[in-house]
Amino acid sequence: MLKKLTALAIAGMALSTTVQAADRDYISIVGSSTVYPFSTVVAERFGKETKFKTPKVESTGSGGGFKLFCAGAGGNTPDITNASRKIKSSEVELCAKNGVKDIMEVVIGFDGIVLANAKSAKQYDLSLRDIYLALARNVPNPDGSHTLVENPYKTWQQVNPKLPNNKIEVMGPPPTSGTRDAFAELAMEGGCKSFDWIKSMKKTDKNKYKAVCHGVREDGAYIEAGENDNLIVKKLQNNPTMLGIFGFSYLEQNEDVVQGSKINGMAPEFEDISDGSYPVSRSLYFYVKKQHIDQVPGIEEYLAEFTSKRAMGQEGYLADKGMIPLSKEYYAKVKNNVAKGVTL
Template sequence: MASPSLAREQISIVGSSTVYPFATVVAERFGKSTGYSVPKIESTGSGGGLKLFCAGVGESTPDITNASRKIKQSEIELCKKNGVTEIVEVQIGYDGIAFANSTRAPKLDVTVDEIYKALAKVLPNEKGELVENPYTTWRQISSELPDIKIEVLGPPPTSGTRDAFVELVMEEGCDSFPAMKELAKKDKAMHKAACQGIREDGAFVEAGENDNLIVQKLSANPHAFGIFGFSFLDQNTDKVQGSKINGVEPTFEAIGDGSYPVSRSLFFYVKKAHAGVIPGIEEYVAAFTSEDAIGEDGYLADRGLIPLSARDWKLVRQDAETMTPNL
């Protein structure tokens, strides 16, 4: 690690496209209210950010990475292997994953199982054999759904939104099939691949890490659906609307109380070795975890962040103030 006199003057942050707009607001306020430079933030996706973060210690590596899912054990091991041994995990709140379409089209009322059937790469047939997904329209899945082609824009594999969507929708829907439950007993690796695989025949289109781009494309194509964080839905209600999933609307309240089925926690991770070397890291963490930012009436709630409970916020704040490594 470079000595303080040779260190970067600007905090380097990478990671989740979902956390990116929240971090950007904090960074701008931080730059205006302190004598520190505005942190440089790149939207690389949660997986991409953690890969960069875990590459090592030193001013050529990021200080902080944002994540719309919890860090994986394999990523913790990669960090350790490269000398990143002290990591501070900071949970900032919750977010829901919206399954949305244009406000110019009818609102969809869909189940987790039906979304899985629409997007799975393979599905079990009547004999329980895995076959390529045969569905081309929503009506083929259910007579209650529209008779339009299945076309869904979503995030790439490097995205935490994609990881969370696979866990909360694909894996959940997969095990609604008795044949898939049986497969789990016989061959766990094949079961995992089948449950997590998303079709590659054009029905699902990877739209990159820019959720705003998905919103724009949905505005242009009323027959398409998109997968992105609730905050982007909340900021674009004039253009897009969230589908009901299992009968529940994606709302601030439903995500906060857990009744909306596709909800997840949001985090950022701090490299403890860079604190005190790169100027302003502790102060930035303090600003992000302040009640003014992520509290129940914090300014990030106005941007779509679902706040932690008062009790959980106090625990997060305590770890942030002491910069205690907790991984």
């Protein structure tokens, strides 16, 4: 009898824990360091202006965010993950494997990835090919043959005689970052495929092509800064010849001390990022566990605030923070999908 009561008590404790976890009274948000400042300003307004608690927002990087988000459902896992890239099919599969099946995708705006340096130094003018040759692990042999060699370039001038004779030293995000993924896809691969013989490799050996075009050198020329864009800005101020990689919003917030490099002759500007003509532009997202909407108070209302015209609109407060807003038509579609609870 005592054993039976003990078993019932333990079962009751387990049930109580589950209920308590599901009844978490605040929204848990993780993910992209780029989306973090936008998500934080929405969370702060939401906490001040509604009856709900201020959501807890953590900057873990897009990859780290998806890992936490897809670990399972329930109160001990995040409700929302921010991302500066689209969710991968492998991450959707991981989510499904762990019981996260109804995922809402919300596109919130656009961002440009910048290569910036201190305003006290001369502005860089780089092509996508320059960026690839400077930062790739393996590059085309300088002798002109269709072979790859370990990156031999130490200065920007060695990459391109028109560039300054400065040491190649670029501080940027780690592999878990969506900014790193987008930079590899848009900037690195953009320069890589300017070599026709490498571009043709995509048809014959897709894995090798990706390794060649996305692989970043590990000899000290590229320095990982973690998920901390503010640290990169500080380092640039102390080292005027160094370049840093981060989102356009951080450039805007620190335009008194840093400047964006021209890429393919184009400086990072609001209008050029919004229409996609700036070469390193990307969409920003967040993802929501639909099954948590009924479990955690405030998620539905938080979604309504984030996708409101005053936040995401052309003249919204997120645009004031440096986010490039969606077109009116695209915004209307996103808002409608959120209202209907459309999932992937």
